[in-house]
Amino acid sequence: MIRSQADFAAGLFLLGCGLFGWWFGQPLKVGTAFRMGPGYTPLMLSGILCLFGIALLVIGLIRKGPSLEAWRLKPILLIVGSLVVFAMTVERTGLFISSVLAVGMAGLASPQQRFRDTALLALGMAIAACLLFPFALQLPLRILP
Amino acid sequence: MTEFDLFSNLALGFGVALTLQNLMYCLIGALLGTLIGVLPGIGPVTTIAMLLPITFQLPPISSLIMLSGIYYGCQYGGSTTAILVNLPGEASSIVTTIDGYQMARQGRAGEALAIAAIGSFVAGCFGTLLIAAAGPPLAGMAQKFGPAEYFSLMVLGLVASVVMAHGSVLKSFAMIFLGVFLGLIGTDVDTGAMRYTFGVGELADGISFVSLAMGLFGIAEILRNLEGPEVDRSLLSNKVTGLWPTSSVLREAWPAVLRGTALGSVLGLLPGGGAVLASFAAYTVEKKLARDPSRFGKGAIEGVAGPESANNAAAQTSFIPMLTLGIPSNAVMALMVGAMIIQGIEPGPEVMTKRPDLFWGMVASMWVGNLMLVVINLPMIGMWVSLLKVPYRLMFPAIVLFCCIGVFTLSNSSFEVYLAAAFGLMGYGLSKVGFEPTPLLLGFVLGPLMEENLRRAMRYAQGDPMVFVERPLSAVLLAIGVLLLVAVLLPTIRAKREDVFVE
Numbered sequence: 309m310i311r312s313q314a315d316f317a318a319g320l321f322l323l324g325c326g327l328f329g330w331w332f333g334q335p336l337k338v339g340t341a342f343r344m345g346p347g348y349t350p351l352m353l354s355g356i357l358c359l360f361g362i363a364l365l366v367i368g369l370i371r372k373g374p375s376l377e378a379w380r381l382k383p384i385l386l387i388v389g390s391l392v393v394f395a396m397t398v399e400r401t402g403l404f405i406s407s408v409l410a411v412g413m414a415g416l417a418s419p420q421q422r423f424r425d426t427a428l429l430a431l432g433m434a435i436a437a438c439l440l441f442p443f444a445l446q447l448p449l450r451i452l453p
Numbered sequence: 454m455t456e457f458d459l460f461s462n463l464a465l466g467f468g469v470a471l472t473l474q475n476l477m478y479c480l481i482g483a484l485l486g487t488l489i490g491v492l493p494g495i496g497p498v499t500t501i502a503m504l505l506p507i508t509f510q511l512p513p514i515s516s517l518i519m520l521s522g523i524y525y526g527c528q529y530g531g532s533t534t535a536i537l538v539n540l541p542g543e544a545s546s547i548v549t550t551i552d553g554y555q556m557a558r559q560g561r562a563g564e565a566l567a568i569a570a571i572g573s574f575v576a577g578c579f580g581t582l583l584i585a586a587a588g589p590p591l592a593g594m595a596q597k598f599g600p601a602e603y604f605s606l607m608v609l610g611l612v613a614s615v616v617m618a619h620g621s622v623l624k625s626f627a628m629i630f631l632g633v634f635l636g637l638i639g640t641d642v643d644t645g646a647m648r649y650t651f652g653v654g655e656l657a658d659g660i661s662f663v664s665l666a667m668g669l670f671g672i673a674e675i676l677r678n679l680e681g682p683e684v685d686r687s688l689l690s691n692k693v694t695g696l697w698p699t700s701s702v703l704r705e706a707w708p709a710v711l712r713g714t715a716l717g718s719v720l721g722l723l724p725g726g727g728a729v730l731a732s733f734a735a736y737t738v739e740k741k742l743a744r745d746p747s748r749f750g751k752g753a754i755e756g757v758a759g760p761e762s763a764n765n766a767a768a769q770t771s772f773i774p775m776l777t778l779g780i781p782s783n784a785v786m787a788l789m790v791g792a793m794i795i796q797g798i799e800p801g802p803e804v805m806t807k808r809p810d811l812f813w814g815m816v817a818s819m820w821v822g823n824l825m826l827v828v829i830n831l832p833m834i835g836m837w838v839s840l841l842k843v844p845y846r847l848m849f850p851a852i853v854l855f856c857c858i859g860v861f862t863l864s865n866s867s868f869e870v871y872l873a874a875a876f877g878l879m880g881y882g883l884s885k886v887g888f889e890p891t892p893l894l895l896g897f898v899l900g901p902l903m904e905e906n907l908r909r910a911m912r913y914a915q916g917d918p919m920v921f922v923e924r925p926l927s928a929v930l931l932a933i934g935v936l937l938l939v940a941v942l943l944p945t946i947r948a949k950r951e952d953v954f955v956e
Contacts, residue, residue, distance in 0.1 A: 318886040322627050329634055332649055342916030346646035349904045353634040360627040367623075377885050383679035384881065387672060387853060388874045394857040395870035407854055414853040417679055418846040429847055433854050445507055447862045 312373025315364050323361030329354030386417035402450040403442065407434035463585065466813030470821050475518055478511070479818050482519035483825045486526015490542050491534050491837045494678055494845050495852055497527045497543075499671035501788045503859040505663050505795070513796040514811050518818040520792055521772065524785050525577060525819065528728055528765045529826045532569040533837055536562055536757070537693075545728035545764040548736040552749060552756030563696045565757050568706045570830045571698075572762035576714040577823035580769025583718055584776065585816050588805060591777040595802035600909035601920050605930040607903050610780045612934040614724040614895055616941045625892045628883075632896025633903065635660055642901070643908060655868040662791045664860050664869045665897060668876025669883075669890040670784065671856050675849050676881040693838070696831055702754060709739055709755035713762030721767030724774065724782040724895075728764040735763035769819060776812060777802060780899070784891045787898040 310316045329350055336347025367373075390413040397406035411433045415426035442449045469475060489500045501520050508516035531543030536553035549569065556565040598606065615625040638649045639659030650656040698706075716738060717731040739759040740749045749756050772789075774780045779801035781787040793800045798808065805812045830837070860873045880890055914920035922928045 314886045318624060318627075318888060321882070321886065322631070325631055325634070329649070332651075336646060336648060337644075340916055341911050341918065344643075344908050344911065346641035346644045346648055349907070350634060350637050350648055353630055353637070356630050357627070357634065360623070360630065363623065364627070374887070379881075379885065380676075380680050383676055384878065387676055387679070388878055390850075390853055391672070391857055391870055391874035391877070394854075395861070395867035395874070398857075398861055398870075399867060403858070407858075410857055411850045411854050414850040415846070418849070420844075420846050425847065426850070429850055433851050437854060437858060441858055441862070446510075447507070448865060449858075449862065 310368055312368045312371055313376035314368075314374045315371070316368025317376055319361045319364030319366075319368055321361070322357050322364060326354045326357030326359075326361055329357065383417040387414055390414040390417075399450075400453065402452045404434050404438050404451050405453070407437045458589075459585065462589075462809065462813045463817060465809060466815075466817030469514060469810050469814030470518065470817035475515055475814070475818060476821065478515045478519040479522050479822045480825055482522020483526040483822050483829055485519075486523040486528075487530035487826065487829050487837065488840065489523070490527030490530020490532075490546075491840055492530075492843070492848065493534060493540050493542050494674070494848060496670070496674070497524050498666060498784045498788065499674065499852070499856070500527075501785060501792075502663050502666040502671060503855050505788070505792055506859050506862040508792065509795060513793070513798055513808075514814045516792060516796065517789070517811065517815055518822075520789060521815060521819065522822045525765060525768045525822065526826055526829075528761075528768045529570060529573050529830050530837065531764075532573070532757070532761050533566065533830065533834065534841060536565045536569065537838060538841060543728075545732045545768075546761070547729075548732050548760045549757055551736070552751070552753045555750065555752035556754070556757065559752050561752065563693050564698050564702055564754070566693065566834060567696050567698045567831060568702065568710075568754055568758050569761040570827050571703075572706065572710040572713060572758045573765040574823055574827045575710050576717060576762040576766035577769055577826075578820060579714050580718055580721065580766045581816055581819045581823070583770055584773055584819070585813075587773055588777050588812065588816070591773065592802035592805045595778050596806075598802075598926070599924070600906040600913065601924050601927045602930065604903060604906040604910055605921055605927040605934075606778065607780060607899050607906070609930045609934040609937075610724045610774070610782070611892070611895060611899065612937055614782065615892060616937045617723055617730060620889045621887060622938075622941055624888050628888050628890070628892040629896035632893035632898075633900035635665070635893075636897040636900025637904060642905065653868070655864075655866055659901075660872065660897075661863055661869055662788070662894070662897060663863050664872040665876050666784070666788060666791075666894060667856050667860055668873040668878075669880035669894065671852065672873060672877025673880025673884060673890065675852060676877065677884060678845065678849065693834055696834070706754045706758040709758035710762045712738060712742070713759035714766045716759075717763030717766030718770045720763070721770035722773055722782075724780065727771050727783040727785075728767045731763040731767035732760035735759040765823075772815075772819075775800065776804065776815070779804075779902075781895060784894050787894050790898050 333347050333350045337345030338347045339345030390410045393413055394406050394410040408430045412426055412430035415421055415429055438451050441447045442451055489495050500523055527543050528545060531546035532549050534540050534542030535546040535549035536557050539550050539554040541547040541550055553565045611629050615622055640657050641648055713735040716735050720731040739755040740746050771782050771786055774782050775786040775789055781790045790800045857870055860869045863869050910920055
């Protein structure tokens with residue numbers, strides 16, 4: 309019986325990180341303490357992460373603690389999606405279009421958002437970004453496709 | 454070091470800080486700092502991470518002057534929101550809301566704002582002097598450090614940062630180890646081997662800390678903010694009067710300003726301490742020392758003067774470990790270390806001897822910047838107040854866009870933006886299960902340095918780990934770390950520690 313979902317989940321996460329590091333660190337040479345190979349510290353750290361993970365799993369099982377808070381999916385999808393859309397489009401369509409898309413998408417994440425405001429904000433921010441970064445700051449960004 | 458040296462060094466510093474270009478960057482930093490300080494929902498870590506790519510083209514000193522201005526500037530701005538809207542603009546002004554807002558409700562907002570700004574200025578000047586005075590001897594001591602001492606110093610820094618910060622000790626340590634692990638991804642400097650790059654070319658140089666910081670702090674914070682309902686930001690009144698405090702108010706606030714400055718200066722030096730802890734501690738001290746503690750929470754001027762002085766003093770002195778030892782004591786300082794590395798400056802005690810213009814220029818610019826901030830904050834208060842009317846629903850999409858552009862322009866690579874998105878998701882998830890992002894960032898920045906020093910120390914010692922306890926200085930540093938750790942695990946102190954952060 310899990311008594312603290314948050315601690316248990318934290319333990320699972322750390323154990324996952326540790327196992328990931330251990331598994332994908334296998335090709336790296338460990339070496340000796342005198343002459344450490346590239347794998348010495350990462351594998352040691354992976355082991356430590358596993359230990360911390362196990363400790364938190366045990367704590368999650370025996371000590372009463374907070375349960376796992378629900379994740380709000382809509383903002384996550386829209387905000388993370390906005391970054392992904394920006395990354396996918398900026399090199400192909402230029403800064404202006406990808407800014408409109410990124411701001412428009414992120415703007416929908418707020419429950420109080422009104423569609424018209426978001427559209428205006430997206431347009432305004434895109435113009436501001438195009439004036440600020442490629443022009444005023446001379447950063448190498450393409451504005452249009 | 455003689456007195457004459459200090460003066461000639463300060464003269465050198467002012468020579469650097471007072472050039473037209475550097476004055477301008479100092480002003481931009483102070484303005485930006487005040488802006489993000491006033492606005493709740495965006496803090497110095499996100500802002501500095503967003504601006505880093507832009508600063509690459511600047512000379513190192515100008516970029517460092519601007520970035521540090523952002524950090525101490527936001528300590529000033531944070532109090533404005535706390536006093537006028539009862540919302541902390543920054544975490545370090547949470548306690549200022551208690552008495553500051555009450556003062557505003559009694560029509561004494563001008564008084565509270567003035568005392569906060571004057572207290573911050575006094576504290577900032579003192580903190581800057583302390584950097585100038587303590588810097589050279591500390592750096593001189595650190596120059597005698599070998600790899601074993603350096604490794605132990607970093608261990609101590611990380612332990613202290615966990616002990617002084619809030620949150621579970623176990624989870625914070627786990628975050629440090631995870632941070633160190635993430636810091637090792639990329640090409641191994643020593644052997645040239647690729648570690649965990651999975652053939653991705655962009656990872657050969659390691660995970661860029663801008664993407665990491667932007668995701669963990671900037672994006673994750675937006676995700677958390679969007680969970681709650683939008684907070685009401687209605688102002689008491691648009692007109693703030695009485696910005697010139699009467700002498701009786703000054704007399705009342707004066708001792709609290711000095712106490713806050715002293716306390717903040719000490720707490721800022723400690724890793725993990727910094728501005729937030731300093732402001733909480735100063736409020737507690739003022740309440741304990743007051744002849745009539747019941748006034749607190751009802752508009753006591755000391756409740757504004759103490760914490761606001763303390764957070765600014767701490768913001769200033771937290772530069773000392775970073776500038777003299779190369780050890781960042783909080784997330785902002787970790788970004789400053791990163792900024793220096795990108796500029797080709799290895800942070801550490803050598804900065805002072807190899808680049809005295811950099812160290813003294815920064816010190817001088819801090820004093821100039823603090824002076825600018827008083828002007829920016831007091832006569833121009835109306836402008837900042839009107840900015841508060843921008844609702845968060847219009848602010849966060851703009852932050853997302855600036856994060857995207859900032860990360861992308863880092864190396865004109867979409868990969869960095871994907872990384873930031875992934876770390877944003879990770880940061881949100883971590884906060885859901887009670888992990889703090891700051892220890893992860895500190896571990897990430899110190900990780901490669903720790904590995905390098907560990908390797909070198911072990912090589913000199915023929916692979917004998919006893920070297921860390923046989924060399925006296927290293928042993929002392931580690932012993933302090935162990936003591937801190939034991940102390941925090943003792944039940945009585947543990948309860949006290951939780952009290953401080955709960956209040």
